[in-house]
Amino acid sequence: MALNIALKVNDLDNVATVFVNGIEANDQVEVRDSKGNRYPITVSGPIPYGHKLAIDDIAVNSLIIKYGEEIGICSKPIKKGDHVHVHNLDSMRGRGDL
Amino acid sequence: MEFMGYVRPDGKIGARNLVGIIPSVVCANDVAQAIVRQVRDTVGFFHHQGCCQLPPDLERVTDTLVGLGLSPNLGAVLVVSLGCEGTDHRRMVEAIAATGKPVEIIHIQELGGTSRAIQEGTDLAQKLVQKISGIQREALDISNLIMSIKCGASDATSGMASNCVIGYISDKVVDLGGTVIFGETTEFIGAEHILARRAINKEVGDKILEIVDRMEARAKSLGSDMRKGQPTPGNIEGGLSSIEEKSLGAIVKSGTRQIQGVLEYQDIISTEKGLWIKDTPGREPEILTGMACSGAQVMLFSTGRGAPQGFPCMPVIKICGNPNTFQHMQHDMDINAGRILTGEKTIEEVGEETFKLMLDTLDGRMTKNEALGYFGSIDIHTLGPVI
Structure with a gap:
């Protein structure tokens, strides 16, 4: 059976990327790092394939880290297990799509 | 080694x-x-x-x-x-x-x-x-390796699987005393400030910002703003939340080591080792030429949709992040990095497997595109008008 994998690329990251379809609230995913260390997290809502999951609580105005670097700033309080995307993450370089 | x-x-x-x-x-x-x-x-x-x-x-x-x-x-x-x-x-x-x-x-x-x-x-x-034809191969230290890297025909898997594998190998090659060159200046946009932080000194950091400015100015002179519309609606639907995230997904190929300098498109790499940037576009015929011109002996090429082409004098190893594409195009793809996303392998495990294949390739083993002779279309990146 397929595992519910969420990949954490860099040790500094506070998000992991989900690689399974149909993840819903209260589902468990297995967070894995580049070395294969793994632990479970329960998600708080649906997360589509390729989208991000918070693996820590993230406070407003703190950095959201992926690849060990900042991909944006937190715009709404984020709890561990939450979907992280444009609704709670702001680009620090301006949103070219708006 | x-x-x-x-x-x-x-x-x-x-x-x-x-x-x-x-x-x-x-x-x-x-x-x-x-x-x-x-x-x-x-x-x-x-x-x-x-x-x-x-x-x-x-x-x-x-x-x-x-x-x-x-x-x-x-x-x-x-x-x-x-x-x-x-x-x-x-x-x-x-x-x-x-x-x-x-x-x-x-x-x-x-x-x-x-x-x-x-x-x-x-x-x-x-x-x-x-x-x-009679020249013999000799055993030589791995520090003589000049490796180039690139991603093309990318999809959502590239930034999380195949590019991470290349990043792992980039760090390893730099730590072994070898040379790594990466390019695709267009893909630095939005994360150039992060890349500049990795420069060995301020001069190199400023040069990184300069090549991005220069490239954007060329696009603006034709009335195009390259930042506009980034990330695209399709990117956002796919899970990318910011231009920084999109660009970092490409930059992760370069690993995490310090950047020693910036080469112009036509430059040959100096004798200094470590991680280098070359100012190139992302399109295959031009970047592959630029990398081979640097003196690179081999290229690691990450793909998700399935880019088949190689280069006449430089073996190109195709690392496919998408497990379905790998199965579908297995006669063009050398490494299945999609196993990271299905949970079968870790980034490090696929990294080691790819590193081993690269050593075999340097020793003479042909890559898939080499054996197929799929390297007929090359070009040189020029800047001005044709008269």
Whole structure:
């Protein structure tokens, strides 16, 4: 059976990327790092394939880290297990799509 | 750690022992092609530049062709000149000969046209192939490795699987004392400030910002803003939340080590080791030429949709992040990094497997695109108008 994998690329990251379809609230995913260390997290809502999951609580105005670097700033309080995307993450370089 | 390479007269180390047939101008391509078809162990560089261009571009094309001629994977070179081209064919031959590499030249106009040039060129290429065919491989330290990296025909898996594998290998090669070169300046946009932080000093950091500005200014001069619309609606639907995230997904290929310097497109890598940037576009024919011109012996190429092409004198290893594409295009894809996303393997495990395949490739094992001969379309990145 397929595992519910969420990949954490860099040790500094506070998000992991989900690689399974149909993840819903209260589902468990297995967070894995580049070395294969793994632990479970329960998600708080649906997360589509390729989208991000918070693996820590993230406070407003703190950095959201992926690849060990900042991909944006937190715009709404984020709890561990939450979907992280444009609704709670702001680009620090301006949103070219708006 | 060692690999089996060819020691060239100037001390450079090659992973292949081919004769390069290099047209000095697009008008010489058909003659060069006929020679390549006839004489085994030759490779042709059928670009579309070399005349009716502004002087800076003609200089750049000449420099790039010199860089290709000096590729350590070529044991000898035949330059095929028309006679009236804008590139400096004399300088090409002199620069290649100065390194001790055997080099010959033919001029189509002087020889009396196509058929005579093909005959003379075939005879010369045959002689060059025979001359270098007895050179033996020697065991050489891995610090002689110059690895180039690139991603193309990407999808949502590239930034999380195949590019992370290349990032792992980049760090490993730098730590072993080798050289890594990455490019694709267009993909730095939005994360150039993060990349600049990794520069060895402020000068190099400023240069990184400068090449991004320069490239954006060229797009603006044509009325296009490259930041606008990024990330695209499709990117956002796919899970990318910011331009930083999109660009970092490409930059992760370069690993995490300090950036030693920035090369111009036509530059040859210096003797300094470590991680370098080359200012290149992302499109395959131009970036592959730029990387081979640097002196890279091999390229790691990440893909998700399935990019099949290689390069005439540089083995290209295809690392596919998408497990479905790997199955579907398994005769073009060398490594299945999609197993990271299905949970079968870790980034480090696929990284080690790919590193081992790269060592075998340096020793002489052909990549899939090499064995298929899928490397006919190359080009040189120029900046100005064609006149």
